[in-house]
Amino acid sequence: MEHSFGKECALGLVEREVVEFFVRMANVLNLPRSVGEIYGVLFVSSKPLCLDDCRALLGISKGSTSQGLRILRSFGAIRTVYVPGDRKDYHIAETSLRKIVSGFAKEQIQPHVVSGKERVQRIRELLEDHKVDNPDDMREKIDMLENWQKRANSVLPLVLKLIGK
Amino acid sequence: MEHSFGKECALGLVEREVVEFFVRMANVLNLPRSVGEIYGVLFVSSKPLCLDDCRALLGISKGSTSQGLRILRSFGAIRTVYVPGDRKDYHIAETSLRKIVSGFAKEQIQPHVVSGKERVQRIRELLEDHKVDNPDDMREKIDMLENWQKRANSVLPLVLKLIGK
DNA sequence: CAGTTTGTTCAGTATATTTTGAACACTATG
DNA sequence: CATAGTGTTCAAAATATACTGAACAAACTG
Numbered sequence: 001m002e003h004s005f006g007k008e009c010a011l012g013l014v015e016r017e018v019v020e021f022f023v024r025m026a027n028v029l030n031l032p033r034s035v036g037e038i039y040g041v042l043f044v045s046s047k048p049l050c051l052d053d054c055r056a057l058l059g060i061s062k063g064s065t066s067q068g069l070r071i072l073r074s075f076g077a078i079r080t081v082y083v084p085g086d087r088k089d090y091h092i093a094e095t096s097l098r099k100i101v102s103g104f105a106k107e108q109i110q111p112h113v114v115s116g117k118e119r120v121q122r123i124r125e126l127l128e129d130h131k132v133d134n135p136d137d138m139r140e141k142i143d144m145l146e147n148w149q150k151r152a153n154s155v156l157p158l159v160l161k162l163i164g165k
Numbered sequence: 166m167e168h169s170f171g172k173e174c175a176l177g178l179v180e181r182e183v184v185e186f187f188v189r190m191a192n193v194l195n196l197p198r199s200v201g202e203i204y205g206v207l208f209v210s211s212k213p214l215c216l217d218d219c220r221a222l223l224g225i226s227k228g229s230t231s232q233g234l235r236i237l238r239s240f241g242a243i244r245t246v247y248v249p250g251d252r253k254d255y256h257i258a259e260t261s262l263r264k265i266v267s268g269f270a271k272e273q274i275q276p277h278v279v280s281g282k283e284r285v286q287r288i289r290e291l292l293e294d295h296k297v298d299n300p301d302d303m304r305e306k307i308d309m310l311e312n313w314q315k316r317a318n319s320v321l322p323l324v325l326k327l328i329g330k
Numbered sequence: 331c332a333g334t335t336t337g338t339t340c341a342g343t344a345t346a347t348t349t350t351g352a353a354c355a356c357t358a359t360g
Numbered sequence: 361c362a363t364a365g366t367g368t369t370c371a372a373a374a375t376a377t378a379c380t381g382a383a384c385a386a387a388c389t390g
Contacts (some may be wrong), residue, residue: 052337098366
């Protein structure tokens with residue numbers, strides 16, 4: 001007999017623990033808790049689940065579930081599968097670590113990198129026609145920023161290579 | 166003549182832009198905005214700054230500044246330097262990307278990785294004496310989690326190697 | 331087409347995080 | 361040892377973020 005901790009929910013003890021694992025993951029990656037929960041419940045399930053399955057198993061709202069699924073889809077952490085004879089969309093967890101990492105990087109990190117690049121460019125321009133305390137020193141620092149960005153950019157491809165399939 | 170945007174502050178236009186760059190960085194890394202601001206102002210300054218310098222330049226509170234400096238110190242993003250004949254602590258930005266990344270990883274990421282490892286172990290144990298829908302499938306999934314962790318662990322050393330000094 | 335089922339959107343609410351500022355501890359200094 | 365200078369802590373306030381649920385849109389169904 002399994003005690004329930006906190007709110008009732010339809011998941012077994014082991015399943016709950018797996019979901020919690022992904023909640024922590026989400027936390028580290030700066031994603032909403034519900035996104036972790038949803039990926040977790042899909043990961044742990046041996047069959048595809050529809051929106052309402054996820055919602056019911058986790059005891060969260062339809063809105064959160066819909067948005068969570070959208071986010072997960074946006075970086076390829078889940079796939080939507082077609083089930084003949086059912087109008088609902090069914091979802092399964094993508095289990096290729098490489099795909100997930102690469103999707104996450106492309107969708108969630110890359111935009112920041114790009115805007116960072118623009119920002120440094122902008123600083124360079126400002127530096128042309130604005131007084132600063134120590135122009136040479138400042139120029140050196142902007143160079144350093146640009147160098148950091150270059151190196152940061154080179155990391156992802158390597159990580160993907162290393163992390164394999 | 167420089168217009169001021171929003172609140173008055175003691176930084177020039179270029180300096181403000183550099184600080185904003187690091188605020189975005191902080192954002193991506195899931196650190197408080199003030200931590201980004203403080204690193205930024207130290208990075209851009211050509212001389213060491215004390216707590217009250219940072220506070221005054223950024224227009225933030227003493228408490229935030231103290232905590233921000235502590236966090237930055239905790240992963241080696243800044244160093245505290247001794248200035249003879251002055252009771253105050255002075256701080257400078259560490260500019261070795263490698264040191265910063267490595268410190269950040271060790272202090273902010275590693276603990277999560279460790280607790281993740283424990284969590285997977287715990288799930289394995291639970292799996293021993295709790296019923297689940299499909300034990301074989303579940304075991305396979307826990308194996309996958311463990312495999313992911315191994316691969317994730319191998320990333321940092323490589324990133325450090327790649328990112329150079 | 332009227333009624334159902336499914337999924338999305340978004341304004342309002344709830345929650346979590348960050349910041350503030352006043353109280354405190356510590357040390358130096360006269 | 362009283363006072364001033366420096367940095368820390370933490371409870372309360374401010375802010376940012378995520379979640380809810382009702383209203384909606386779209387697509388099927390009889």
